[in-house]
Amino acid sequence: MQLASHTSSGATRVVLQGLIAMCGIFGIAGNNEASNLTYLGLYALQHRGQESAGIVSADGKRLFKMRRRSLVSDAFDKNSIEYLRGPCAIGHVRYSTSGPNIQKNVQPFIAAGRFGDLAIAHNGNLTNFHAIRKQLEEQGAVFQSTMDTEVILHLAAMAPGSTIQEKIKNGLARVEGAYSLVFLTTKELIAVRDPMGFRPLALGWLGKSPVFASETCAFDLIGAAYDRELEPGEMITATMKGEISSMRISDPKRPGRCIFEHIYFARPDSTVFGQSVYDVRRRLGHELAREFPLKADVVTPVPDSGVYAAIGYAEEIGIPLQMGFIRNHYVGRTFIEPQKAIRGFGVKIKLNPVRSILAGKRVIVIDDSIVRGTTSKKLIKMIRDAGATEISMLISSPPVVGPCYYGIDTPTSEELIGANKSLDEIRRFIGADQLHYLSMEGVYRAAKGDSTRYCDACFTRNYLTSIEHRTAGSSANH
Numbered sequence: 257m258q259l260a261s262h263t264s265s266g267a268t269r270v271v272l273q274g275l276i277a278m279c280g281i282f283g284i285a286g287n288n289e290a291s292n293l294t295y296l297g298l299y300a301l302q303h304r305g306q307e308s309a310g311i312v313s314a315d316g317k318r319l320f321k322m323r324r325r326s327l328v329s330d331a332f333d334k335n336s337i338e339y340l341r342g343p344c345a346i347g348h349v350r351y352s353t354s355g356p357n358i359q360k361n362v363q364p365f366i367a368a369g370r371f372g373d374l375a376i377a378h379n380g381n382l383t384n385f386h387a388i389r390k391q392l393e394e395q396g397a398v399f400q401s402t403m404d405t406e407v408i409l410h411l412a413a414m415a416p417g418s419t420i421q422e423k424i425k426n427g428l429a430r431v432e433g434a435y436s437l438v439f440l441t442t443k444e445l446i447a448v449r450d451p452m453g454f455r456p457l458a459l460g461w462l463g464k465s466p467v468f469a470s471e472t473c474a475f476d477l478i479g480a481a482y483d484r485e486l487e488p489g490e491m492i493t494a495t496m497k498g499e500i501s502s503m504r505i506s507d508p509k510r511p512g513r514c515i516f517e518h519i520y521f522a523r524p525d526s527t528v529f530g531q532s533v534y535d536v537r538r539r540l541g542h543e544l545a546r547e548f549p550l551k552a553d554v555v556t557p558v559p560d561s562g563v564y565a566a567i568g569y570a571e572e573i574g575i576p577l578q579m580g581f582i583r584n585h586y587v588g589r590t591f592i593e594p595q596k597a598i599r600g601f602g603v604k605i606k607l608n609p610v611r612s613i614l615a616g617k618r619v620i621v622i623d624d625s626i627v628r629g630t631t632s633k634k635l636i637k638m639i640r641d642a643g644a645t646e647i648s649m650l651i652s653s654p655p656v657v658g659p660c661y662y663g664i665d666t667p668t669s670e671e672l673i674g675a676n677k678s679l680d681e682i683r684r685f686i687g688a689d690q691l692h693y694l695s696m697e698g699v700y701r702a703a704k705g706d707s708t709r710y711c712d713a714c715f716t717r718n719y720l721t722s723i724e725h726r727t728a729g730s731s732a733n734h
Contacts, residue, residue, distance in 0.1 A: 278455070278521065278663045279363075279379040280304030280470040283346040283438035285445040286498025287465040291340035294347040297467070297474040298328045303523055304379075304470060305349035308362040312375040314442050315342030316496055319373045323362040343496050344445050346438040348377035351665070360401045364440070367406075369413040371420045372442055378405040379455045379470055380434030381663040383721050388430060408437070421446065421493060425505040432721045434512075434662035436486075438468055445494040448505060452512030452720060453488030454662045454711060456528045466494045471526035482527060488512075512711040512720045514662065518703050519653045520624045521664075524564055531704065534564055539702035540652040540694060541568020541622070548692040549573055550648050553617040556580030558635060559607065562623040565652035569622055580614050580621070580639065581607045603634045615643030621688075622650045627666070629673035632686040640687065648690035655682075655693055658717040666714065 280301030284290050291313045298309055309331040310323030320340050324331035328349060348363040364377040382388070385404035388411070393399070397410050411427030412420075420441060428435070434454030439446040447468040449457045460467040462480040469475060472482045486492060489506040513529045514521075524534040544565060555577050557566035570577035584606055619639055626632050632649065639647050655674030659666040669675045673682055683691035696715055700706050713719045 278304055278351060280349045280474075281347070281377045281379050281436060281438050281457070281468070282470070282474055283344075283377075283440070283445050283447060283468040283494075284462065285344045285466055285494035285500075286496060287462065288343055290343050290345035291337050293462070293467075293478050294340075294345040295328065295332050295337060296478050297469055298347045298349050300474040300477040300523075301349055301470055302328050304521070305351045308350045309348070310362050310364050310377070311340055311345055311347040312364045312366060312377075312440055313340040313342045313345040314440050314445075314496070316443055318442055319366060319375055319440065321364070321366060321375070323359070323364070325359060325362060344440060344494070346375060346377050346440045346445065361403050363403075363405060364438075365401065365403070365405055365409060367409040367413065371423070374409065374412065374420065375440040376405060376409055377438050378403075378408065379436045379457075379663060380450065381661060382407060382431045382435065383433035383661050383723050384431060385433075386724050407431070408435070420444070421491060421503065424448065425491065425503075428505055434514075436470065443496055446491060447486060447494075448491045449486040449488055451489035451506040451509040452711075453485075454512045454514055456513075456517060456522070457486045458527070459483045459486060459492065464498045466492075466498055466500050468492075471522055471528060473523045473526040476525065485530065510720065511709045512662075513709060514664075515699060515703065515710040515712050516653075516660075516664070516714060519699070520561055536703055537564035537624075537652070538568035538571075540699065541565035541570070542572045543568075543698035543702050544622070544650050544652055544692075544694050545569045545572035547695060547698055548650060550620055550650075550690065550692075551618070552620045552646070552648060554578045554580065554613060555620045555622065556613065558621060558623040559583040561625075562621075562652070565624065566622040569620070569650065575620065578610075578613045580610055580619065580642075581635075582610060583607055603631060603638070607635070607638070609638050609642040611642045614639055617644055618646040618648075619644045620648045620650060622652065624651065625653050625656055626651055626673060626682065626686070627656050628671055629677075629682060629685055632688075636687040646689050647687075648692070649683075649686065649688040651691075651693045653694055653699060654696050654715040655679075656714050658714050658719075660714050661719065661721075661723050662711065662713075664714075 282297035308325045309328045312321045322336045364375045366375045382404040412424045415423045415426035417423035435450045436455040436457035437448040460475040460480040460482045467480045492502050494500045517528050518536040522528045522533045526533050555570040555575050557563040657675040
């Protein structure tokens, strides 16, 4: 469920009932408009990170950087794009999923080493970050940020190898967890995906220029053609002329693609893990209808996260789909929130019920997930106050019962309502007359896969790597 919360710095964070999304990365080589195209690519990936944006470019002799704690549209202007010279560039948009939203944590990072300056942008999370950082600090390494991304730079600098690719490969051999990466030297762009493929990373072509992005919607905006996903454990190097070469950084491992990319995170107009996100979400609605063919007068989604599953549900069951909530798309980056004068202000500023659709109706409301449950509770009350006679809430995923350690800042298990309450307890807490979650089997039918191809730890607690147990307040991630 997508709702705006606001940090003390005023930056908007788009929150999934306490579930904060990840980051987006972009890179292009062999194009004289590299920085401008990277700006546009990040604009398309803005949904993956709204707290900061950065671009680093290369002209064959040096790197140029521009990083701001703001939205993409505010971070760059004509002058900054002209400053970011050269035919190669990488970019990053970020949510501070663990590390604080401060300037020194804004990516891409740059470090100097034996092979010259090296920039990096990262989507994911290293699950052994703290242990490695402690080892590096004991060896004299000095860190400028609180991010696990900086660990990768230190490891690459210290690793053996006669080329920067070998040093990156050998450095990454020490880390565990999720990483989709783009590196930039003064002469080359290097894209890498972790051996389990947790996070998406796609290759496309704009003419003869190779393009890399977290999602294919970035290709669509700049007119690039989607080629394929990087294979898990693959490294692709692109020269300043746009020539590419590929190598493996590890042997193939059990796939760990994040199932939640299909359910919520990716934009519906993207192709992720080889499938249309829109089509998968529509099929999630079909599966919901087959598992829970309820009787009602109207189906309504929670915008925007529940829209596509609601379309599928209404198609399958034959109940009219109506937009029972209207979303305010013009919520500013800051607003003055009353202390107690307006109950549920944070929800009401984003969504408003349409009484003519809901009054006197049996309503099926569809969303992608419930994390803490507090937002669902407010939404159900809004529907009931609008005059609905019966409210059934359907969720196009199973209960979230485990924190994510692979690049999403989920609450602790103690805060996850699905980990601490029964189905009926959750139903009573949110105030619905009925509550049903899609089964894990239904999710995989919709995704045309199974548990051997995806990571579903947030629903099953079946983590695919070892997990560090850290004290509250410790930081990593991007």
